Amino acid sequence: MPRQAAKVKSRKNPSKFTKTIRNHGKDALNSLLRMARTPLSSTMTIVVIAAALLLPSLLFSLNANISQLLAQFQNNARVVLYLNESTTDSRGIEVSESLLTLSDIDSAAFISSNEALQDFSSAAGFTDIVAELDKNPLPSSIVITPNLNAMEGLDQLAETLQAIPEVDLVQVDSQWLRRLAAISDLIELVARILGLIVVLSLCFIVGNTVRLHIENRRDEIRIIKLVGGTHSYIARPFLYTGFFYGIIGGILAGLLQAAVFLAFSDSIATIARLYDSSFQLQLLTPVILISLALAGGLMGWIAAMIAAYRRIGAINP
Amino acid sequence: MIRFDNVSKQYVSGQNALNAVSFEIAKGEMAFITGHSGAGKSSLLKLILAAEKSTAGSVIVNGSDLSKLRKRDVPFLRRRIGSVFQDHQLLQDRTVADNVALPLDISGFDRRDAQRRVRAALDKVGLSGKEKQYPAALSSGEQQRVGIARAVVNRPAIILADEPTGNLDPELSAEIMAVFEQFKNVGVSLLIASHDISLINQMDYRTLVLKEGQLIGDTGRGES
Missing domain, CATH: 3.30.70.3040 (Alpha-Beta Plaits)
Incomplete structure (x- = not known):
């Protein structure tokens, strides 16, 4: 009997945590639905994000493959x-x-x-x-x-x-191994610098998209402000928008990279055979895919946060 | 509930919207504010909602001095105030029920609880059964009543209305005023801006008259 009472109470008056989770879930779903409502522009944004992420990711993976190759040859030195x-x-x-x-x-x-x-x-x-x-x-x-x-x-x-x-x-x-190692170091450096540039450009891409979303819903935001919506309440769906753009862009980048490597795999296998090597190009490891998706999602979220709080603060009821 | 002490508002453009306005509206009091357009009615309402800041004097709403209110506390002030606008300010892409539920959603209400309150609020303004419709499918009077339902759904201490009957015929106007009176009777303070003199006279409530930013008339607590 007392247990039942507690159950009723919890349903009627859920904890703040439950409420927060529920609200976040709703906002996340709404953001996705909103993105689906404008498929063309959403797709374009995602493709741009994927292309931006693809370049440094390709270089990092190329480097990882070279390192693997180096280790193999070093053992045969x-x-x-x-x-x-x-x-x-x-x-x-x-x-x-x-x-x-x-x-x-x-x-x-x-x-x-x-x-x-x-x-x-x-x-x-x-x-x-x-x-x-x-x-x-x-x-x-x-x-x-x-x-x-x-x-x-x-x-x-x-x-x-x-x-x-x-x-x-x-x-x-070992001379040629040394050269390869030096080239590998260089590629890694380029990948890092490129990664930094990509982070910045992603911030601009996502920030700009989120800004447009906010402009489109200016009236709605004004009304929500008038009835007492806090900035974080208003910003939340936009943060999810940025997050989803980033995460989907990241996954797409991973798939594109797999496609690029697949295109190269035959010729590389031929070379490896000629060199009597058991080397195999690593197509798409789960680690790469997950880190690309997370990196994209995190960047999207942060970029959206910067853009959203600035824009929302500028809208006056 | 609402107190103005020598409040002046000057916009950056130099326009004097309000000039040394003082009045007080008690809990459970209903008052009209009238005057020609540009007399400062909207500015006055904006000051109460903390959408603008007074240049001089103090505005005290619900016990808090708005000149000292921190920016991040503004939303919480507005949650205690129900606002009704002449142009309804409804979200066109949400159903009537979702529009009315907006203040509850913002405050993080449980959905089931919110639904019950939304139904009650719509019932009060005579719109039961229209929950699933979109604002565009409703008449102007019905949209206005949706706006009122949204204003009262959170059981605010104060209701502000800016020309709530602006687009309505006399019969509907009277209906809406009757709804407002109900809230007054349960202790809500109401401030209604209107230039519908005949309606105001008919109602016989306290009336504040603004002219060029100055309070030139106050009938006092006219309610007998």
């Missing part, structure tokens, strides 16, 4: 030690085996000068030329696979190896 001419094959094998005790090295393979010459002649079809040589010009070498993740470590390792007396020259084939 090889270091070649060319040995002195005076080093005998047996000494070379000894050095090679001693290298395996270093923790940074996964594998080390000794290639004698004769083996190198055989490889060279068969691989390159230089059999005739090799036959004419009276002396083997190739040195013995040791090919090492390091197990390092960072480029810096590789440099140190190279220095250590150079100190071995039998080693004539250390060749680290």
